[in-house]
Amino acid sequence: MSQDSVPVSVDPHETLYVPLRRRFIKEYLTTPEGVLELHIYYGTREISIEEQDLHSFGEQLCLEDSFMAGNATKWTTGEPYPWERVKELLEALLEEGVVTREAPTLAFESESHRKYLAMEAKRVAPTEPLWWNPDAPEVMRMLTGRPLELGFLEAVLPVYRIAHPALDTEGRHIGESNTFPEQLRMKMDTEFKACHFAGSRYRNNAPMNVTALKSMMRHWKPMMHAVRAVRQAFLRPDTVLPDGRWRMGDLHAAACAVLAVPSYMLMRANDPVPNGQLDPVLSNIYRVTDGVRMVAAYMLFLPEEPLTYDSPISSAELLYVTDRDNHYLSNRGVCAGPPNLVDEYFQTLMDGRPVANEEPMSFSWEKDIVPGVDYGQLGLQLYSLQFNLWSYMCRAYEQVRAVAESVTSTEGDFWSGLRARLKKDFEMMRPTRLHTATQRDWAEARYVEMFDRAQRGVSTFKEESLVHLKDIFTPVHDAVYEETRKRLRMVVRAKVGDGFGTQAEAIADAVAEYLTLERSALLALENVQRETNALLERPHPERRFTNKDLSLHHRMRAGTVGVLPYLLDVFQDEFGVDIDNSPEGTKLTRVGAPPAAAGAVCPFTGRTASVA
Structure with missing residues (x-):
């Protein structure tokens, strides 16, 4: 209290x-x-x-x-x-407001919802549908100022979010009010009302989306048939434990598989489902299942709840925890699913509960289920690689901040400015808790499990092709690392002065270590993206995948909870150096520097300029 x-x-x-x-x-x-x-x-x-x-x-x-x-x-x-x-x-x-002296009223009054509606009225939204396939370069340019080839999209945007802005045949975004990125969400008439279902969401300040609820109710039985069909394609010999429960990590992976089937149908190169033509059965199972994915991810990545990939969970336990731990709630609305149907859905997904009094239903898209599940498992590999890298980036951030905090300085000098910048960035990290070693260690262990299991979940997997995440994130101090560290030391020392040589080396070394891991992760992301493109039967980009591509993820999440700062932006803004990183190597360029004359040696790259 x-x-x-x-x-x-x-x-x-x-x-x-x-x-x-x-x-x-x-x-x-x-x-x-x-x-x-x-x-x-x-x-x-x-x-x-x-x-x-x-x-x-x-x-x-x-x-x-x-x-x-x-x-x-x-x-x-x-x-x-x-x-x-x-x-x-x-x-x-x-x-505490648990009991009151005033009798409750039936009217729905919510200041938070009124503010949401006011913000919606002012929000600048597209008037025409925007969609990734095949317009990813222009859509990404609009969002971030930088184009991105369609063939790199899954390495930047998690597969479970790709379908959000697409429209179904009812003219609704698949992601509804949670559509990501926000800039792609059109304004749509939506009916809201207070939630009357017992439990944590009862008459919450955020209402439920009645428009989405009505659509789900219209398609409920076909939805359950569809979930069973995807479940069957996903199941592995050891998914269901002897006591009937599932592995927590497999629950998360199965949810991603359900989301991936309609995403695959929209994103494949040959005969993709046009935007606006997706079956509402698929858009509705996407919306319901995305909630399961979020609950499973939360439970996996919360150190206070020591649940590893192999921790068992039943459909009844999932139902209880979802309500007890407020997973029905969000700042935009509460889950609109009636409790009995949520229970039925959990049993269908996890226990294979048949649809009452009905024979299995066939769908015209059944041929897309297996490749769709594969698309989801490749997406989980990309997700594990990307988010594990962000964990290591926050580790490097902490090392750089520790150096800056150790320097005695005066107001307005370089060190005080750097400390202020890093403090601001750390505040941005707090919602993710990646500013703590406990969260980073826990998350990294879960990504190791997830990456391994997702590879084995692809239908074409061969044991000899297994890649270990720990190998990717074990730094290699090769010639590229040594050269990069040398150049970074020169850059930092030139900025802070010779009197701070020890501090300059510590900052440069922490960033050089991170860049080594980033190059390794970029190569791994590129390799899995190539597999993904082959599955979708679309060409792989001719150029290499770079840190500038990967950092678009941060730009798209600007203004959302969980957005992270990008360490190399600190170097650009505070040290005046732009860093390009790719599997081929690292290039440092002074911000705003004119092109070097032919024959001159660049102090940042150590290379001799030549005339093209």
């Missing part, structure tokens, strides 16, 4: 209300000391009742819509509680 609330006083004869009782989720947990505690989850809050004789008080609170305060002394199986004890409990609940 909060310690900052205004004290209140409760009279035993007044009526109190529990306006959001249906939001309560209760659970009994045993502490390490063996004490049974009652936990009541209320949105993002948690009420913990340790005293055994107060468990019946908590149980009854979960059943009451309104009550006379004094009657709460009788919420016990034994002698009535003393009024002073109950008074203290009720006052605490009043201070």
Whole structure:
């Protein structure tokens, strides 16, 4: 409970209300000391009742819509509680807004939703559909200022987000209000209302999307047939454990496979589904399944919940955790799925539950399921490579910041400016928690598991082709590394002066180490992207994949929760050096420098300029 609330006083004869009782989720947990505690989850809050004789008080609170305060002394199986004890409990609940003195109203009033609608009214949105296939270069130019060949798209944008801006035959974005990137989301009429489903989302400040709910209800049974068909194509011999539960990582991979099937159909080179022509059955299973992917990813990458790839989970456990841990909630709306249908969907995906009273349904796109699943598993490999690299980048960021913090300086000098820049970047990292070694170590271990398993999930996989993520992220101190480190030391020393030689070397060495890992990751991303292009039957770009391409991911996520700064932007802005990195090597160029005369030696690259 909060310690900052205004004290209140409760009279035993007044009526109190529990306006959001249906939001309560209760659970009994045993502490390490063996004490049974009652936990009541209320949105993002948690009420913990340790005293055994107060468990019946908590149980009854979960059943009451309104009550006379004094009657709460009788919420016990034994002698009535003393009024002073109950008074203290009720006052605490009043201070937190769990109980109120005002009767609840049926009208939906939400300041946060009004602000969202006001922002929507002002938002600059496209008036015509924009889509990646085949217009990726121009769309990316519009988004980031830099074009990108279609053949590099999956290495920059996670496969599970690629289909978001596409339209189905109902004229709705597949990603609905969560469409990414935001700049591709058109304005569409959408009906909202307060959520009336019991649990964490009951009458939440964010409403549910009734338009999406109505579409899902129209297509529900074909959706379940489709999910079963994709599930069957995804299953591996050891996905379902002997006790019937799944591996947590396989749940995440299966969700990505379901998302990938319609994405593959939209992105393939030969006879792609045109934008605006996707079957609503597919767009609806995409929307529902994306929620499963997010829950599974959250559970895998949260060190406080020590769940590895192989941790078991059942459909019933998934249903409970989703509600208890507020996964139905977002800042734009709550999940619109009725609880019974969410339960049915989880059972269909994980347990293979057949559709009641119906024979399996066939689809015209059944031939796309296996390549679609492969597309998803290749996408997971690209995702693991990219996000594992960001973890190592944040590690290098921390090393550079430690050096900057160790220098005594005066207001307005170079070091104070660098510290301010790095502090700002670290604040940007906080939502991802990658500024902490604990989160980085945990995430890196999960990417190792995910990358290995995703390779084995591709239908054409051969054991001799297995690549280990740890090998990719083991730095190689070769001639390119040594030359890069040497040039970086020159650059940093030239900026900070000879009096800070030790600090200059430490910063240069940390960045040189990162660049080595980035080159290795770029090569691996390029290789998996080549496989992806072969699957989609589209040409692979003739040029090499570079850090400038990969960093477009950060630009697209600007303004969203979880966006990361890019370390090499620090070098460009603070040291005046632009760094180009590719599998072939690293090039340093002074920002704004004119072309070198023929025969001159560049102090940044060490190369002799020549006339083309």
